[in-house]
Amino acid sequence: MHFLFATSIVPDGALGSGYEIANAAIIDALRRAGIRVTVLGFAWPGRAPSDPENTILLGEVDVRTEGAPMHRKLGWLLRAMRSGQTFSSVKLRTIRCETVRRAIEKAGPFDAYVLNSVQFAGAFEGVFEDRPTIFVAHNVEHRSAQENALASGSAFQRFLYRREARLLEKLEARLCSKARFVFTLAEEDRAALGVGSDKRSAALPLVTRAGPPPVLGQRAVEYDAALIGTWTWQPNRIGLDWFLNEVTPFLPQDFSIRIAGHIPAGMSARHPGVKFVGRVPDAEAFVRGAAVIPLISRAGTGVQLKTIETFELGLPSVATSSALRGIDHRPENCTVADDPAAFAAALQLAVAGALQDVDGSAFYWRQRSVLDERIGKGIAVLDAARREVAA
Numbered sequence: 515m516h517f518l519f520a521t522s523i524v525p526d527g528a529l530g531s532g533y534e535i536a537n538a539a540i541i542d543a544l545r546r547a548g549i550r551v552t553v554l555g556f557a558w559p560g561r562a563p564s565d566p567e568n569t570i571l572l573g574e575v576d577v578r579t580e581g582a583p584m585h586r587k588l589g590w591l592l593r594a595m596r597s598g599q600t601f602s603s604v605k606l607r608t609i610r611c612e613t614v615r616r617a618i619e620k621a622g623p624f625d626a627y628v629l630n631s632v633q634f635a636g637a638f639e640g641v642f643e644d645r646p647t648i649f650v651a652h653n654v655e656h657r658s659a660q661e662n663a664l665a666s667g668s669a670f671q672r673f674l675y676r677r678e679a680r681l682l683e684k685l686e687a688r689l690c691s692k693a694r695f696v697f698t699l700a701e702e703d704r705a706a707l708g709v710g711s712d713k714r715s716a717a718l719p720l721v722t723r724a725g726p727p728p729v730l731g732q733r734a735v736e737y738d739a740a741l742i743g744t745w746t747w748q749p750n751r752i753g754l755d756w757f758l759n760e761v762t763p764f765l766p767q768d769f770s771i772r773i774a775g776h777i778p779a780g781m782s783a784r785h786p787g788v789k790f791v792g793r794v795p796d797a798e799a800f801v802r803g804a805a806v807i808p809l810i811s812r813a814g815t816g817v818q819l820k821t822i823e824t825f826e827l828g829l830p831s832v833a834t835s836s837a838l839r840g841i842d843h844r845p846e847n848c849t850v851a852d853d854p855a856a857f858a859a860a861l862q863l864a865v866a867g868a869l870q871d872v873d874g875s876a877f878y879w880r881q882r883s884v885l886d887e888r889i890g891k892g893i894a895v896l897d898a899a900r901r902e903v904a905a
Contacts, residue, residue, distance in 0.1 A: 515897065517544060518621050520642065521555040521630035522606060524571065527564035529722075531744055532819035536652060536699065537630060539720045543882075543889040544628070552621045554614075555634060556606065570617050577605045577633075580746035580778065591674075600681045601674065602655075603636035614638050626896055629689060631655075636685045646896055649693035654706045656683035661813045662748045690714075694899050695892040700840035713895070716888040719842060719881045722823045726875040733802050737770040738787070738865045740804030742797055743820060746778050753810040753834075756854075758783050761808075764858035769865075774800055798827070806830045806864035808857070809837035809848075824848075825877045830869035832860040843880060847872050 519541060529535045544551050552568050556575040563569035579587065594604040618641070627647045629635040632655050635642065656679045663675035690696050690707050696715040698704050709715040741757070743750045754773075762771070762785035770787045774794045781790070794800040801807055807824045809831050818837050825831075830847045834857070838844060847869040851857040863869070 515548075515626070515893070515900075516550040516552065516622075516624040517626050517628050517648075518618065518624050518645075519544075519551050519553045519628045519630060520634055520638075521553060522577065522634040523575075524553050524555040524557055524563045524569050525565065526557060526561040528561070533631075533652065535722050535819050535823075536720055539722070539885065540628075540630075540650060540697070540718065540889070542724060543718075543885050544893075546886055547890055547893055549893065551628075552624065554617065554621070556608075570620055572609060572614065572617055575606060575608055577602075578746075580776070598681070600632075600636055600678055600685065602633045602678070603685075606634060606637040611638050611641050614641050625900060626694075629693070632682060632685055632689065635689055639685075639688075643692070646694045646899060647689075647692060648695050648697065648892055648896060649689045650697045651686065651690075651703060651707055652699055654686070654703050656680075656686060657706060658749055658813070661752070665748070665752050665813065695895045697888070697892060701842075702839065716891050717840065718888055719840065719884045720819065720822055721878055721882050721885065722819060722826060723878075726878040727798075727826050727828075729873070729875075730802070733871065735805045736803040737772045738805050739769070739771045739808050739861060740774070740801050741771070741808055741810065742774040742794070742800060744776055745773075745781070746776050749811070749813045751778060752813040753836075754781075756812045757808060757810045758785070758788065760854040761810075761857050761861075762788065764855045765861065769862070772800070772804070798823075801829060802827065804829075806832060806861055806869065808861060809833035811837040811839070822881065826874045826881075828872040828874035828877075830864045830871065832857055832864060842884070843877065845872055845874075845877060 521537060525538055529538060541551055552570060554570045556572050557563060559574045559576050563571060590601060590605050594601045597604060626645050627642045628650060629642060629647050630650045631652045659675050659679035659682055663672045666672045666675060686707060690709050696709045698715060698717045701717040704710045704715045704717060745751055745754050767786055772789055772791050774791050777790050807829050809821050811818050811834055821837050821841060825845050832849045832851055834852050835850060849860040851860045
């Protein structure tokens with residue numbers, strides 16, 4: 515079968531975000547199942563698709579709100595208000611629906627759409643109704659928007675997040691209702707989206723790489739703890755605020771913490787051991803330089819890709835319950851703590867040697883095996899429906 519994978523940003527080989535890592539894992543799994551996959555979507559400005567022979571490019575777009583000039587943000591907001599679309603979808607409406615339809619024709623004969631997350635599907639919702647669909651729900655987006663509203667200190671931001679939540683809830687319901695099958699990235703998201711039946715959905719355990727990580731032997735520990743992420747994304751920001759404001763006061767003054775990734779403007783830390791290091795050239799080498807990895811999610815839905823990567827690498831970790839969403843098996847060198855003082859205490863025990871590195875390959879192969887099995891289940895449901903229509 516031939517699937518058209520419709521997504522906001524096409525793969526370009528730079529797995530710089532959890533969204534990009536998840537997309538690569540799902541596309542790889544579809545291809546392992548024998549599906550021909552053609553990707554349809556936009557590229558980041560200045561970046562080329564990593565698989566141009568199997569990519570239909572709609573142009574370039576920068577959808578990042580953080581750092582966007584004020585006139586662009588106001589333009590997005592006005593268009594969202596006028597059109598009744600979500601703020602996240604309207605940023606993709608740089609071309610007309612008819613342009614997308616003409617681009618789809620270039621794919622040749624195909625059997626189904628894979629609608630990857632709500633943003634692109636919501637921007638061009640009426641375009642994808644001539645074929646059966648599989649919907650990939652990376653998160654329960656309306657729940658995330660509700661949490662963002664609660665966490666915001668600005669009345670205007672709360673208004674915007676609540677508007678987004680109302681529209682997203684209706685959009686997610688429509689996409690799930692029309693889809694022949696729904697993939698989520700966390701088990702609890704299936705019921706939250708109203709597709710809890712095994713005939714309607716499956717949760718995909720993800721991997722962050724094409725093969726198991728190499729065994730590199732003894733590590734050189736350079737700092738006590740390391741965190742890396744896109745901290746301008748609001749659910750990540752909520753977790754980092756909790757860690758800096760509530761956990762670090764319980765840590766010794768000489769406890770060293772390195773935080774990599776894009777930091778919101780004006781963010782600072784009172785603990786003297788915290789250093790923001792910005793973008794790092796090698797994310798894996800960066801986390802391998804830490805004695806322990808704090809997994810600090812406090813909000814959002816879906817799965818935490820940094821949790822999966824940490825477990826694949828076999829690194830000691832301390833995790834919140836939220837950071838373990840979508841994880842069926844927790845390694846023995848991961849401690850769970852949700853209370854700030856208990857989290858800090860667990861970090862100190864890990865640095866003192868209570869938690870050791872483990873072989874992460876078993877975790878990797880367990881995840882990938884179940885991923886392939888559940889991808890196959892969704893394909894089988896869609897294929898059966900396709901054959902029924904043909905008959």
